[in-house]
Amino acid sequence: MSRFPLWRAAIVIREFPCHLKKNADNKNVKRIFFSASFALAVSIFPLFSQQSSSQETSVVSVSDENRCPALLAGLWRGSDRYLYFDGGENAEDSRYPLSIVLKEYYGWYYDRAAEPASESEKNPRAKNAAQSTAAEQIFVTYENLLDTDYENCGAWDLIVKYPHEKQSVHIPVAVIEGRLYLDFALHDSADDFYGLYKRTGNVKGITISVPKREKELDCLYFVEGEIPEVAETEKKPRSRKQIPYVPVSNRMLAFYGATGAGSDEETAKKSDVMPLFAYHLRYWRTDMEYQPDALVSFTPLSGKTYEIKKHLIAGDELYTSATGRRKEVRNMNKAEPELITNYELGIRDDGRVLLAAFGEPYLVREDGELSEIIAQANSRRKPPAKPLFEDSKLDFHIEIIDILERYNPTIQEFKEKGGRSYLNAQKTN
Numbered sequence: 183m184s185r186f187p188l189w190r191a192a193i194v195i196r197e198f199p200c201h202l203k204k205n206a207d208n209k210n211v212k213r214i215f216f217s218a219s220f221a222l223a224v225s226i227f228p229l230f231s232q233q234s235s236s237q238e239t240s241v242v243s244v245s246d247e248n249r250c251p252a253l254l255a256g257l258w259r260g261s262d263r264y265l266y267f268d269g270g271e272n273a274e275d276s277r278y279p280l281s282i283v284l285k286e287y288y289g290w291y292y293d294r295a296a297e298p299a300s301e302s303e304k305n306p307r308a309k310n311a312a313q314s315t316a317a318e319q320i321f322v323t324y325e326n327l328l329d330t331d332y333e334n335c336g337a338w339d340l341i342v343k344y345p346h347e348k349q350s351v352h353i354p355v356a357v358i359e360g361r362l363y364l365d366f367a368l369h370d371s372a373d374d375f376y377g378l379y380k381r382t383g384n385v386k387g388i389t390i391s392v393p394k395r396e397k398e399l400d401c402l403y404f405v406e407g408e409i410p411e412v413a414e415t416e417k418k419p420r421s422r423k424q425i426p427y428v429p430v431s432n433r434m435l436a437f438y439g440a441t442g443a444g445s446d447e448e449t450a451k452k453s454d455v456m457p458l459f460a461y462h463l464r465y466w467r468t469d470m471e472y473q474p475d476a477l478v479s480f481t482p483l484s485g486k487t488y489e490i491k492k493h494l495i496a497g498d499e500l501y502t503s504a505t506g507r508r509k510e511v512r513n514m515n516k517a518e519p520e521l522i523t524n525y526e527l528g529i530r531d532d533g534r535v536l537l538a539a540f541g542e543p544y545l546v547r548e549d550g551e552l553s554e555i556i557a558q559a560n561s562r563r564k565p566p567a568k569p570l571f572e573d574s575k576l577d578f579h580i581e582i583i584d585i586l587e588r589y590n591p592t593i594q595e596f597k598e599k600g601g602r603s604y605l606n607a608q609k610t611n
Contacts, residue, residue, distance in 0.1 A: 250278045250324055253336050253357045257552055258545035264292070265388060265545060266552050267322070272298045277321035277343065282390050283556060286312055292559045295390045296320045305553055308560070318390050319345050327354065327368060327382065328536060334359050335528030337368060337382065337537055339497060344392055351392050352497030354382045356537055358528045360547035363539035364388075367402060370491065374534040376404045381465070384496040387544070397467050399501050402460035402538075403488060405519050459519035463511060465494055465501035478504045480511040483518065 255269035266281035273279075279298035286293050294307060296318040307313060320342060327337040340353040356366035364383045371377020381399040461482060476492035490511070494501050503511050528537040548555075587593045 250322075251326070251331060251336060251338060253331075254324070254338060254355070254362075257548045257550065258362055259548035260545045262289075264548070264552060264555065268298070272300050274321065277323055280320045280322045280342070280388075281552065282318075282320070282388070283552065284390075290559075290562065290564050292556045294556065301553075320390070332528075332530065332536070335536060337366065337528075340388070344390075347392060352499075353385050353388055353393065354497055355388075355544075356383070356528065356539055358526050358537075358539055361526070361539075361543035362545040363526075363541075364544045365541050366537055366539040368537050369535050376406055378403050378463075378490045379460070379538050380491070380494045380496075382494075382496050384499060395467075395497065395499055399465045399494070399496060401463040401465055401490075401494070401503075402522065403463060403490065404458065404460045404522075406459075458522045458525065460522050461488075461514070461519050463490065463503055464513035465503050467499055468502045469500070470502060472500055478509055478511050480514045482514070 250267055250269050252269075254267050256267060258265045258267070262285050264281075264283040264285075266283075268278045268280070270278065280296060281294075281298070281301065282296040284293045284295050285291075291312050293313045294301075294317055295314075299319065302317055307315065307317065309315065322343070323341045325339040325341060327339055335356070335358045337354065337356040340355060342351045342353055344351060354364075354366075356363045364385060364387070365381075366383045367379035367381045369377065370380050379402045381401045384396040384399060385393040386396075387393055461480070463480070472493055472495070474491075474493070477489050478492045479487050479489045481487045490503065492502060492504055503513075505512055522540075524541055526539045527535050528539070529535050
């Protein structure tokens with residue numbers, strides 16, 4: 183069979199039904215059609231093979247980029263659980279296993295709820311009512327939410343693959359100096375400190391099942407506030423117009439020292455009482471088309487207009503601050519900026535704030551081996567419960583009670599008739 187040009191094969195295939203209808207008995211038409219189909223298939227096959235090879239190459243490169251970061255790898259302790267992020271010793275197909283130990287029975291028993299299969303083989307699981315016979319197999323890949331890795335802080339999107347779940351789940355986390363936060367916001371502004379902080383954490387916990395994601399996010403726009411002169415001995419409650427003082431950490435002091443806020447004495451004085459103010463901006467989950475460059479504005483009572491991003495992405499969810507094609511923020515508190523307390527900042531070496539975390543950390547870094555911690559915790563024995571009633575310390579004289587009963591004819595008659603058995607018979611009759 184002679185070689186057939188690819189473009190002619192396509193024309194023949196497109197026009198074949200017409201030729202077949204006109205020349206139903208012509209065998210040459212059928213022969214040309216099948217020849218063209220075969221030539222087209224042979225020509226397209228290398229394209230598919232090349233595409234599959236390129237996909238395999240991209241998977242290898244992505245797996246190297248999505249390795250477990252150094253700030254996150256290791257053991258973490260929470261109020262009700264331990265988490266261990268595998269650093270690569272038990273990685274499978276560019277995925278890193280996640281171990282979760284739950285503190286059950288008010289913390290008296292540690293349940294190895296999720297762990298890699300190699301750990302179950304190395305340390306056999308106990309058979310009891312508190313622990314399942316087989317652990318959950320949870321795997322994680324990591325995507326950096328910042329431009330690069332930093333020494334003291336970072337933010338990542340944990341792409342978690344739960345068993346029996348077709349779709350992966352995204353859990354954003356942030357780490358600042360050995361503390362892991364789920365409630366945090368990324369700094370998105372040209373200014374090194376002030377501007378929009380996009381709330382990125384949208385889950386409440388890292389669990390053994392799919393966590394619930396927030397329907398709304400409260401983003402913050404940090405603005406500059408004045409620091410009043412108040413004597414140290416003043417302890418009276420301040421009025422609404424006065425700015426209360428908020429103690430800050432050394433990281434804020436490092437920020438002001440790097441930016442040259444003044445002399446060391448002035449910097450230390452300001453840093454000890456540094457307040458932080460922000461406007462609250464509501465973003466809600468939406469299914470509209472993502473527009474990364476779309477901007478909206480808001481104008482508080484001060485009269486100054488601020489511009490922010492209309493959309494933000496938290497995990498794999500899209501959130502918006504305005505409906506339809508509106509150019510203004512829909513839900514905005516028009517009052518003065520609110521004082522923000524109980525926060526921690528992740529600051530770069532040059533003084534730029536990368537992220538802000540709020541509230542208490544979800545997990546803190548823990549030293550030691552997880553298997554030893556579990557063994558030590560499960561070897562404890564809970565002390566016996568306290569009695570419901572305290573000891574009354576009454577001194578009963580049984581011999582006196584026997585003497586009183588001995589000369590009581592009613593009691594004697596009761597004993598002669600059988601005591602308790604006599605009463606039961608009377609009740610039955």
